[in-house]
Amino acid sequence: MSDAGRKINEDLLRPLLQTSWRFYLLVALLGSVVVAGLVAWLWQMWNGFGVAGLNNPVYWAFYITNFVFWIGISHAGTLISAILRLVNAGWRRPVTRCAEVITAFALMIGAMFPIIHLGRPWLAFWLIPYPSNRQIWPNFRSPLVWDFFAISTYLTGSVLFLVLPMIPDFALVRDRTTGTRSRIYGLLALGWRGTPKQWHRLESAMQIMAIAIIPVAVSVHTIVSFDFSMAPVPMWHSTIFGPYFVAGAIFSGIAGLIIAMAALRKFLHLEDYLHPVHFQNLGKLLLMMSLLWAYFVFAERLTVWYGNGSAEVQVLRATQKGSFAPLYWTMVVCNFVVPFTILSLRRLRTITGCVIASFGVCIGMWLERFLIVVPSLSHKYLPYAWGTYRPRPVEIIITVATFAAMTLLYVLFSKFVPIISIWELKVGEHTTHVVEPLEMHEHALGDAHP
Amino acid sequence: MSAVYALYPTPDAAQRAVNNLHAAGVPDGQITIVSAEPFEEHAFADRDKATSMGWIALAGAIVGLLVATWLTRMTELAWPLSTGNMPIVAWWPNLIVMFELTMLGGILAAVITLLVAGQLVRRRPAFYDPAVSDGQILVGVEAAAEEAAVERALAGGEIRRL
Numbered sequence: 001m002s003d004a005g006r007k008i009n010e011d012l013l014r015p016l017l018q019t020s021w022r023f024y025l026l027v028a029l030l031g032s033v034v035v036a037g038l039v040a041w042l043w044q045m046w047n048g049f050g051v052a053g054l055n056n057p058v059y060w061a062f063y064i065t066n067f068v069f070w071i072g073i074s075h076a077g078t079l080i081s082a083i084l085r086l087v088n089a090g091w092r093r094p095v096t097r098c099a100e101v102i103t104a105f106a107l108m109i110g111a112m113f114p115i116i117h118l119g120r121p122w123l124a125f126w127l128i129p130y131p132s133n134r135q136i137w138p139n140f141r142s143p144l145v146w147d148f149f150a151i152s153t154y155l156t157g158s159v160l161f162l163v164l165p166m167i168p169d170f171a172l173v174r175d176r177t178t179g180t181r182s183r184i185y186g187l188l189a190l191g192w193r194g195t196p197k198q199w200h201r202l203e204s205a206m207q208i209m210a211i212a213i214i215p216v217a218v219s220v221h222t223i224v225s226f227d228f229s230m231a232p233v234p235m236w237h238s239t240i241f242g243p244y245f246v247a248g249a250i251f252s253g254i255a256g257l258i259i260a261m262a263a264l265r266k267f268l269h270l271e272d273y274l275h276p277v278h279f280q281n282l283g284k285l286l287l288m289m290s291l292l293w294a295y296f297v298f299a300e301r302l303t304v305w306y307g308n309g310s311a312e313v314q315v316l317r318a319t320q321k322g323s324f325a326p327l328y329w330t331m332v333v334c335n336f337v338v339p340f341t342i343l344s345l346r347r348l349r350t351i352t353g354c355v356i357a358s359f360g361v362c363i364g365m366w367l368e369r370f371l372i373v374v375p376s377l378s379h380k381y382l383p384y385a386w387g388t389y390r391p392r393p394v395e396i397i398i399t400v401a402t403f404a405a406m407t408l409l410y411v412l413f414s415k416f417v418p419i420i421s422i423w424e425l426k427v428g429e430h431t432t433h434v435v436e437p438l439e440m441h442e443h444a445l446g447d448a449h450p
Numbered sequence: 451m452s453a454v455y456a457l458y459p460t461p462d463a464a465q466r467a468v469n470n471l472h473a474a475g476v477p478d479g480q481i482t483i484v485s486a487e488p489f490e491e492h493a494f495a496d497r498d499k500a501t502s503m504g505w506i507a508l509a510g511a512i513v514g515l516l517v518a519t520w521l522t523r524m525t526e527l528a529w530p531l532s533t534g535n536m537p538i539v540a541w542w543p544n545l546i547v548m549f550e551l552t553m554l555g556g557i558l559a560a561v562i563t564l565l566v567a568g569q570l571v572r573r574r575p576a577f578y579d580p581a582v583s584d585g586q587i588l589v590g591v592e593a594a595a596e597e598a599a600v601e602r603a604l605a606g607g608e609i610r611r612l
Contacts, residue, residue, distance in 0.1 A: 002585065005487075005585050006585070129521065129525070131525075131528070135528060135529065136529050137525035137528060137529065138525075139531065139533060140522050140525060140526065140543060140544060140547055141526075141533045141534070141536055141540050141543045142533075145547075146543070146546045146547065146550075149546070149547050149550040149551065150546070150550055152550075152554075153550040153551070153553055153554045153557075156554060156557065156558075157553070157554070157557045160557060160561050164561070164564065167570070168486070168487075171486075171583070172486060172583045174583075175580035175582070175583035176583055190565070190570040190571050190572065191569070191570055191571065191572025191576075192570065193484045193577070193578050193582075194484050194485050194486055194487075194582060195482065195483060195484055195498075196483055196488070196494065196495045196496070196497050196498050196499075197497070197498035197567070197568065198568040198569075198570075199485075199488035199495070200488075200498055200499050200501065201501060201503065201563070201564050201567050201568040202564060202568065203488070204501050204503045204504070204560075204564075205503065205560045205561060205563070205564040208503060208504060208507045208556070208557075208560040209557055209560060209561075212507075212511075212553050212556050212557050212560075213553075213557070215549075215553065216550070216553045219546075219549060219550065223546060226546075423486065423487045423488075426486070426487045427487055427488060427490075430489070430491065
């Protein structure tokens, strides 16, 4: 084996084979926050939905905000990974798995929220398309059932997209460990050998899945936006919501990915694999999405303001200069001012700069989801139907717990699975002799083709 | 199962062994090559490239589409409930479910094809050496008719038997 291959094995298998006390401490801390969230949820189930701040007319608030936010975060991984795979971008190799994991876990957490939001979560199986004892099926004309199909398809596809390239790495760990650990990884490796046939089939499957998963990813957040835009609620019933949600999802997803990569780089000492150029490239992508987000917000707001519909303008006023204004302008600063200032200057587009901008975007995008959900519901058409909303401790605890759950799942994953695809990284080390036609060689402007 | 094989530290050495086996009259189908990473730039990795996985995935997608079409239409007709002044069989919203199940069908068909064609889902690989994980490339022949000729062809590496 080459020295590079040996180093890759040692560096990336180290977290699996060695455990420090810091890992246990972190797991204990995060686990306790998750347990607090579970207790809060049980408390809500025991005492009824009244312990949450939801009431007429604001029936959707923190939980649905979290649902949309986490589904948005999930767009980082599989979508970016699939696009980079299809265009065969060499710099994707250390990034793809870090990203795909975010998708799988964020989707799982996001999908929990409609269940948490149910007063009787044990009846969540009613969403599943099966005939009840009166032969009534779920109504396929409801956007909530579309959510079930979209999220299930995306979750299935994303988990498979994550797991398939892990099989050769499981085989590697199987061969380099002993005892129970070797047996478990042996089962996960599915008897992988690494024949040319297996490599070709894996490559073909990944290509097909990459092609299929991109439109699915776009559809998922479009369908999440339909939960709102299909309803005749002021500032929800808008044709812009589909692309606006997709752009926002990719935006927050990239921010989540940058934060995760920076944490992995720091704590797992992956400086040799996650280079500043990876952050720079993702930072440029984040800047582009920030501009796109600002464009969508401007287009949406201008249309509402110019249309001057009485109900819609009330919501617009509430967010621009009413009770929601502090949150709204914080969102603008976090989603546009901070990332634009930091990421448009090459000098500031460092790892630290990208991480600061990404934290800003995550906060800003959570606020954006909240500002889509709550002001519209609290300012419906007639003033007598207006209401207010204040989050209660149970909602805040559950929200905080999901962030801890995401971190915990990520930490556990990186403990048991190489967080960077080892075999793909080794392929990147191969020296290839690509023969380019002379016409493709770079030449000075004005010179004839060689 | 009996097999003769050798381990090679570099893909070039493995390629030479494969060429020697071809020269010794061993057909391509009998030669086993195992590596911890794909070596696309070498001729030995070019074998078994042709696959119908794309067509199978397309067939899976069509099955998904047909199932979704049947499911949405059947359920709407089973309990004809008027919703929001939409027709009982409302194709616009049904298209969403049909799209998702089409994609799911394609994805699942591709994965099942990988598992079957790649001969996966085994507890332990049959013809294998864990040294492959250390970067060695295994080249060998199962149930070789002329073992001496095979051993001569594999002489560039450390010969092992199974």
